[in-house]
Amino acid sequence: xxxxxxxxxxxxxxxxxxxxxxxxxxxxxxxxxxxxxxxxxxxxxxxxxxxxxxxxxxxxxxxxxxxxxxxxxxxxxxxxxxxxxxxxxxxxxxxxxxxxxxxxxxxxxxxxxxxxxxxxxxxxxxxxxxxxxxxxxxxxxxxxxxxxxxxxxxxxxxxxxxxxxxxxxxxxxxxxxxxxxxxxxxxxxxxxxxxxxxxxxxxxxxxxxxxxxxxxxxxxxxxxxxxxxxxxxxxxxxxxxxxxxxxxxxxxxxxxxxxxxxxxxxxxxxxxxxxxxxxxxxxxxxxxxxxxxxxxxxxxxxxxxxxxxxxxxxxxxxxxxxxxxxxxxxxxxxxxxxxxxxxxxxxxxxxxxxxxxxxxxxxxxxxxxxxxxxxxxxxxxxx
Numbered sequence: 001x002x003x004x005x006x007x008x009x010x011x012x013x014x015x016x017x018x019x020x021x022x023x024x025x026x027x028x029x030x031x032x033x034x035x036x037x038x039x040x041x042x043x044x045x046x047x048x049x050x051x052x053x054x055x056x057x058x059x060x061x062x063x064x065x066x067x068x069x070x071x072x073x074x075x076x077x078x079x080x081x082x083x084x085x086x087x088x089x090x091x092x093x094x095x096x097x098x099x100x101x102x103x104x105x106x107x108x109x110x111x112x113x114x115x116x117x118x119x120x121x122x123x124x125x126x127x128x129x130x131x132x133x134x135x136x137x138x139x140x141x142x143x144x145x146x147x148x149x150x151x152x153x154x155x156x157x158x159x160x161x162x163x164x165x166x167x168x169x170x171x172x173x174x175x176x177x178x179x180x181x182x183x184x185x186x187x188x189x190x191x192x193x194x195x196x197x198x199x200x201x202x203x204x205x206x207x208x209x210x211x212x213x214x215x216x217x218x219x220x221x222x223x224x225x226x227x228x229x230x231x232x233x234x235x236x237x238x239x240x241x242x243x244x245x246x247x248x249x250x251x252x253x254x255x256x257x258x259x260x261x262x263x264x265x266x267x268x269x270x271x272x273x274x275x276x277x278x279x280x281x282x283x284x285x286x287x288x289x290x291x292x293x294x295x296x297x298x299x300x301x302x303x304x305x306x307x308x309x310x311x312x313x314x315x316x317x318x319x320x321x322x323x324x325x326x327x328x329x330x331x332x333x334x335x336x337x338x339x340x341x342x343x344x345x346x347x348x349x350x351x352x353x354x355x356x357x358x359x360x361x362x363x364x365x366x367x368x369x370x371x372x373x374x375x376x377x378x379x380x381x382x383x
Contacts, residue, residue, distance in 0.1 A: 008166050014208045022210050029057055034116040038313055039320075045302040046124035047100040047155075049309075053120065054100075055296070057092040062213045063203045065097060066291040068265065069220040074193045075101055075300045077154065079224065080185055082255070083195045085161035086168050089204035089211075091117070094159065095126070097197060097219050099299040102159035105146065107132055123309045125153060143184055155301050159195075162255070168201035171268045173259040179248055186227045186247040194222035194251075196258045198266040199284065215281075216288040218265035222258050225251060 037043065037052040081102060083094055095102055104121075108129045111118040121127040128149055133139050150158050162177040185192050197219045204211045230250055231242040263269045265287055270280035 008168050008206055010209065011207045014210075019209050025060075025211070026204075029060065030114050031116050033057065034120045035316070038116075038120060038309075038316055041313070043305070045304055046126075046306075047298045047302045049120065049124045049305060050095060050100055050126055051296075051298065053117075054092040054096055057089075058096065061089070061203050061211060061215070063093070063215045063217060064288060065093065065197075065294045066216060066218050066288055067221070067294050068218045068262075068291050069222070071221045071223060073098055073101065073195075073221055073299070074191075074224055075099075075157075076191070076224075077157070078189075079157050079191045079193055080150075080181065081157060081159040081193050081195050082162050082181075082251075083159055084197065084259075085163050085166050086197075086201040087166060087204045087206050089200055090161075090166075093197065093200050093203065093217065094195075096296065097195060097294060098157075098159060099295075099297055101156055101300045102126070103128060103150070103153055103156040105130060105158070105160050119312075123306065123312065125156070125303070139180065143180065147184070147188060155303055157300075166201075166206060168206055169268050171263070171266065171272045173256050177248075177252055177255060182248050182251050183244045185251075186244040189228050191227065192225040192251060194220075194225070194255055194258055196220045196222070196262050198262050202267055216284045218262065218284075218287065218291065219294060220258055220262055222254060225254060 033056050034053050036056070037049050040052060043049050043052055081098060083090075083097075094104075103125070104127045106118075106127050106129055108131050111129060118127070118129070122129065128146055130142050130146070131138075133142060146158070158181075160181045162181065163174050164178055167174065182192075184190065197217050199215055199217045201207075202212050202215045203217065227247055230247060234242040234246060265284060267277070267280045267284060270283055271277060275283070
């Protein structure tokens with residue numbers, strides 16, 4: 001799959017000591033946070049596992065997610081969500097926005113970059129990992145596999161990012177979207193819902209490797225885009241076949257329409273007009289007072305965690321208990337080793353002092369040969 005536009009570029013000029021601190025924070029959230037969710041015996045279902053990890057991130061970044069559209073999330077089984085991809089923070093913001101009802105598509109290389117997060121999300125059926133393919137037959141096979149997994153999962157709907165990789169800090173929509181999943185929607189009569197969220201790239205700013213607390217994001221849930229209804233309307237009006245490219249154009253128009261509608265809630269839009277970052281944030285705070293927060297809830301049911309996940313949890317606890325046991329064992333080993341050396345030192349000093357008459361003589365040697373002791377300490381005058 002060839003990418004549409006250049007991916008994000010890091011702003012190295014902003015790096016400093018604070019960057020090291022931020023990286024440590026991100027490493028904690030990427031490795032320790034998912035481990036805590038895995039170890040929690042109070043969590044019994046798949047979506048609750050994901051929710052546990054996500055709510056920890058939400059609490060840390062203190063971001064506020066507002067709904068600006070009259071329509072809400074469509075939770076019909078046969079629907080696919082299209083969302084804008086702005087930051088690595090999408091990994092916990094977007095699942096929250098779709099009420100843990102999303103099944104994400106991710107590149108397999110993420111499994112090596114974020115092994116614990118990938119392990120957790122794959123075990124709770126939230127992510128489908130695919131390879132970065134260029135061969136047409138491989139792409140078709142991958143799409144067929146994704147469709148089979150989509151149909152098999154009755155608790156989630158596919159969520160994809162038609163822009164491809166992350167596109168932070170852009171006030172304008174992409175000039176083109178990836179067509180694969182849009183064509184797939186057309187060919188399988190699978191309706192779409194566009195879900196657009198602003199300011200996610202300020203919660204975690206990947207370009208500067210930093211984060212901001214208290215950011216207000218705004219989400220618009222678009223109307224259902226039904227390929228069958230669009231096809232019937234088009235063919236009735238124009239008296240010709242409605243193709244997948246016609247469908248793509250309709251989806252792209254809707255994508256751009258929603259994007260423009262959301263400009264007034266976008267920090268980047270205000271900064272492009274000359275506002276400072278601080279003034280742009282204040283502007284979004286004014287809008288935040290007008291719209292409700294997106295409710296934290298699980299929709300469309302849930303499944304118990306698998307036996308594999310339970311085994312993973314038990315193995316993780318066994319490893320932790322073993323590490324604790326070995327640490328305690330090491331502490332006692334050091335303590336007894338130190339105590340033994342102290343006793344040996346005391347005995348040696350006591351022996352010397354006893355034999356030389358310094359202090360009380362308590363050894364059996366000195367008691368038996370007291371005359372030798374007197375001889376050793378007596379004053380011998382020179383002749």
